[in-house]
Amino acid sequence: MVFTLIAAGKDTISSTLSWLLWLVATHPDVERKILEEIERVTTMAGRQEIFMIDKDEMNRLVYLHAIICETLRLYPPAPFELRCAIEDDMLPSGHLIHKGTRILFSIYSVGRMEEIWGKDCMEFKPERWISEQGSLIHIPSYKFNEGNIIHVPSQKFMTFLTGPRTCLGKAMSFMLLKFMVSSILWNYKFEMVEGHVVKPTPSMVLSMKDGLKMRVSKRKV
Numbered sequence: 001m002v003f004t005l006i007a008a009g010k011d012t013i014s015s016t017l018s019w020l021l022w023l024v025a026t027h028p029d030v031e032r033k034i035l036e037e038i039e040r041v042t043t044m045a046g047r048q049e050i051f052m053i054d055k056d057e058m059n060r061l062v063y064l065h066a067i068i069c070e071t072l073r074l075y076p077p078a079p080f081e082l083r084c085a086i087e088d089d090m091l092p093s094g095h096l097i098h099k100g101t102r103i104l105f106s107i108y109s110v111g112r113m114e115e116i117w118g119k120d121c122m123e124f125k126p127e128r129w130i131s132e133q134g135s136l137i138h139i140p141s142y143k144f145n146e147g148n149i150i151h152v153p154s155q156k157f158m159t160f161l162t163g164p165r166t167c168l169g170k171a172m173s174f175m176l177l178k179f180m181v182s183s184i185l186w187n188y189k190f191e192m193v194e195g196h197v198v199k200p201t202p203s204m205v206l207s208m209k210d211g212l213k214m215r216v217s218k219r220k221v
């Protein structure tokens, strides 16, 4: 369990960080909004050195939380999962599964399904996680319809999986990412190297096929 805790948290967090920095660098409007939020909810305005937000400030970084969720929806670090039936079973969809059947399912695709996320499912839009009142919208990893019958298309945010073997490090991941991203973005500006194309490669951990080439410069605060 200790090994899993260490191993499961290393590549997943670095994958998320890479995709997030790329998405923010290619969406200047999102970058502007997150810098405004950091300045508004933390005491960092005017400071140039690396800083550490405290727990209260972390909870008030709503837009940053939404950016992390949106990054994880479009680029889940574990893009697919494999399960094997230990006995005959029936899926909520009505499909019969025989003992020993292996099922491979794509978390990457669930994050891009129009029937779940709407027509703008392919767009990077952190706002979809924020209500009109400005609070975070909780999107469950699965949903019980009336009568407790699970309806498959209503499954939602599956990046951390769902059920009894769900990720144990979910809360810690948000904490780590908020600490790192707020500090990095406040201090440094990331710009894409012209001509460099970023695309995913199918692997256990979702990585970038040709890496991420960016210019990093110190922000003038």
Ligand code: HEM
Pocket: 004, 005, 006, 008, 009, 010, 012, 013, 016, 072, 076, 077, 078, 081, 082, 159, 160, 161, 164, 165, 166, 167, 168, 169, 170, 172, 173
């Ligand atoms: C963005 C970051 C992360 C994502 C997307 C993620 C996703 C996942 C997924 C999909 C699983 C299920 C794997 C499977 O059953 O095949 C899992 C399991 C697990 N994760 Fe994470 N994870 C993240 C970060 C972390 C961190 C930081 C930790 C630890 C500090 C952690 C600890 C674990 C553990 C212990 C399990 C095994 C749970 C079990 O089998 O009962 N994860 N994670």
